Amino acid sequence: MGGRGEIRLAELTKSYGRTTALDGVDLEVRAGELLTLVGPSGSGKSTVLRLIAGLDRPDRGRVLVDGQDVARVPPHRRAVAMVFQDYALYPHLTVLGNLTFGLRVRRVPRAEADRRARAAADRLGIAELLDRHPDEMSGGQRQRVALARALLREPSVYLLDEPLASLDAPLRFATRADLLALHRDLGTTTVHVTHDQAEAMTLGDRVAVLHQGRVRQVGPPQQVYDEPADTVVAAFLGSPPMNLVPGGGVLGGAAGLTLGVRPEDLALDPAGPIEATVEAVEALGSEAVLLTRCADGTRLTVRTGPRPGVRPGDPVRLRPDPDRIHRFDAATGRRR
Amino acid sequence: MTGGRNRRPLTGWAFLAPYAVAVALLVALPALLNVGYAFTDHTGLTRDPRFVGLANVRRLLDDPFLLDSLRASLLHVALAVPVRLLAAVGLALLLAAPRPGGRWFRVAVYLPTVVPDVALAVLFLWVLNPLYGPLNQLLGLFGHPGFTWLADPTTARLAVVLMLAFPIGEGFVVVLAARRLLDGRLYEAAALEGCGPFGQLRRLTLPLLAPVLVLLAVRDTILTLQVNFVPAYVLTDGRPANATLYLPVYIFDQAFEFSGFAYGALISMVLMAVTGVIITGLLLMVRRWRVLR
Numbered sequence: 001m002g003g004r005g006e007i008r009l010a011e012l013t014k015s016y017g018r019t020t021a022l023d024g025v026d027l028e029v030r031a032g033e034l035l036t037l038v039g040p041s042g043s044g045k046s047t048v049l050r051l052i053a054g055l056d057r058p059d060r061g062r063v064l065v066d067g068q069d070v071a072r073v074p075p076h077r078r079a080v081a082m083v084f085q086d087y088a089l090y091p092h093l094t095v096l097g098n099l100t101f102g103l104r105v106r107r108v109p110r111a112e113a114d115r116r117a118r119a120a121a122d123r124l125g126i127a128e129l130l131d132r133h134p135d136e137m138s139g140g141q142r143q144r145v146a147l148a149r150a151l152l153r154e155p156s157v158y159l160l161d162e163p164l165a166s167l168d169a170p171l172r173f174a175t176r177a178d179l180l181a182l183h184r185d186l187g188t189t190t191v192h193v194t195h196d197q198a199e200a201m202t203l204g205d206r207v208a209v210l211h212q213g214r215v216r217q218v219g220p221p222q223q224v225y226d227e228p229a230d231t232v233v234a235a236f237l238g239s240p241p242m243n244l245v246p247g248g249g250v251l252g253g254a255a256g257l258t259l260g261v262r263p264e265d266l267a268l269d270p271a272g273p274i275e276a277t278v279e280a281v282e283a284l285g286s287e288a289v290l291l292t293r294c295a296d297g298t299r300l301t302v303r304t305g306p307r308p309g310v311r312p313g314d315p316v317r318l319r320p321d322p323d324r325i326h327r328f329d330a331a332t333g334r335r336r
Numbered sequence: 337m338t339g340g341r342n343r344r345p346l347t348g349w350a351f352l353a354p355y356a357v358a359v360a361l362l363v364a365l366p367a368l369l370n371v372g373y374a375f376t377d378h379t380g381l382t383r384d385p386r387f388v389g390l391a392n393v394r395r396l397l398d399d400p401f402l403l404d405s406l407r408a409s410l411l412h413v414a415l416a417v418p419v420r421l422l423a424a425v426g427l428a429l430l431l432a433a434p435r436p437g438g439r440w441f442r443v444a445v446y447l448p449t450v451v452p453d454v455a456l457a458v459l460f461l462w463v464l465n466p467l468y469g470p471l472n473q474l475l476g477l478f479g480h481p482g483f484t485w486l487a488d489p490t491t492a493r494l495a496v497v498l499m500l501a502f503p504i505g506e507g508f509v510v511v512l513a514a515r516r517l518l519d520g521r522l523y524e525a526a527a528l529e530g531c532g533p534f535g536q537l538r539r540l541t542l543p544l545l546a547p548v549l550v551l552l553a554v555r556d557t558i559l560t561l562q563v564n565f566v567p568a569y570v571l572t573d574g575r576p577a578n579a580t581l582y583l584p585v586y587i588f589d590q591a592f593e594f595s596g597f598a599y600g601a602l603i604s605m606v607l608m609a610v611t612g613v614i615i616t617g618l619l620l621m622v623r624r625w626r627v628l629r
Binding site for chain 2 (some may be wrong): 053055074075076077080081082084086088090091092101102105106153
């Protein structure tokens with residue numbers, strides 16, 4: 001136990017039956033860092049966590065924690081704590097029972113286990129729930145119990161598997177801030193898996209984009225957003241996603257290229273070079289999203305202020321920010 | 337749509353009716369008649385039973401065979417229910433995980449349940465035969481001379497329990513199904529906290545299965561008090577020394593062998609009372625563990 005919690009994954013490969021979950025994943029998580037692992041469902045995110053935790057064994061490749069290959073280390077000796085998506089609370093135990101479970105297994109005396117459980121419960125604001133059973137609590141409360149249980153492990157690494165996915169939107173927003181604060185307090189290495197881009201952008205020191213079992217890009221969220229390494233990352237991060245247009249189309253560029261522009265980098269401008277027709281307007285309150293179609297059939301999504309003053313069927317002219325046009329190789333999808 | 341609200345309870349009763357009629361005619365009515373017969377001199381042969389008041393009850397209180405019978409039944413329940421539950425739960429937990437060939441083992445565990453009781457009992461006459469039975473031959477491999485199984489009171493009781501330890505298929509499939517419904521993540525969470533296989537059994541599997549286990553224990557108690565009739569009838573006929581004169585056997589003897597139908601009726605009420613007391617005790621015991629929330 002102990003250690004700084006630095007993780008290195010080297011050429012990690014894992015298949016379940018005929019499905020390849022991970023296909024040579026190389027990834028480094030720095031000590032004390034909060035890394036967000038983001039990707040569409042089925043991209044292998046949870047598998048990465050399971051391999052770090054030791055719940056599954058890789059087919060090939062290595063997991064190194066603080067420089068040590070942990071292939072032969074059983075899960076409970078890995079100094080990792082995992083929060084499962086559905087929390088995996090023990091339904092037959094009260095909150096106190098859930099929190100002290102691991103301590104009791106590790107033969108911590110009951111009084112001491114209770115004391116530590118209460119301290120963890122206090123920290124997460126669930127002290128008044130200690131006598132409840134999991135089925136008597138809301139999703140948010142259960143999530144806090146799961147976090148408190150992880151805290152009590154005092155691990156070198158936290159593995160969070162979509163911990164916010166089962167919460168409703170306002171609660172998710174609040175809990176996101178709590179998670180950040182908790183990580184700042186603890187300073188413990190954390191790998192946070194999500195398919196939610198808002199979480200990916202806001203939570204992590206760095207974000208790793210996983211797609212079809214491969215890491216496509218790792219970096220600070222803003223950098224990944226501003227300079228996506230390939231079209232997959234470009235299309236995945238950002239909502240609505242980046243407009244990708246073949247070279248020679250409305251965004252110009254040579255053949256053999258794919259050009260991309262984010263919806264917020266397209267402006268309505270009567271003198272703009274691109275001619276389009278509004279197909280739909282999605283008013284989101286604080287902003288509006290226009291779905292437009294150009295003369296050559298290219299669809300472009302435009303993000304504007306809350307009241308754009310256009311209606312479906314209106315002709316508009318668009319001006320892309322020339323500094324924010326991304327160029328990708330059409331064949332490989334890689335950034336050029 | 338008028339009348340729909342009124343019709344619904346009627347529809348429910350209509351569906352219930354065939355079963356309710358059968359229960360009333362085949363169970364409730366005979367049970368009530370049974371209570372009535374217990375206070376007559378009915379032999380089961382004549383049509384004019386006469387009311388004799390508490391004469392049968394006085395005979396009951398003074399019946400040494402009844403004490404033997406009660407002792408046999410209680411010993412049997414105390415031994416057979418735990419053995420059968422342990423076998424059903426143990427095998428179900430061992431065979432619940434999907435592994436190659438697992439289904440053949442599961443079939444093998446269930447198979448004796450499909451065999452009719454009488455056939456199983458005849459089979460056990462051979463298994464328990466002191467001269468050529470496989471059980472004594474097995475003991476012989478370890479240098480043991482073997483037992484005259486059905487001739488000695490203690491071994492005869494054990495022999496019946498042994499036979500009834502095989503038809504456990506129903507409890508087995510119930511536990512198997514219940515175990516497979518438990519969330520695998522709980523076990524992963526426990527493994528991460530350092531909880532090994534035995535810890536998981538003690539801290540997760542058994543507590544989570546507790547409601548099912550209590551249900552099975554209650555059911556098996558009721559069953560065990562009754563199904564020992566066939567093995568006792570085929571293997572020992574209540575002997576030796578009344579060691580296997582279980583209540584159902586004694587009721588049968590009184591009602592049909594000795595033409596004491598009324599007295600048999602009274603003892604069957606005793607059997608029902610014994611069953612009720614044991615189950616109440618069982619439920620009171622588990623209430624402290626709060627498994628039936």
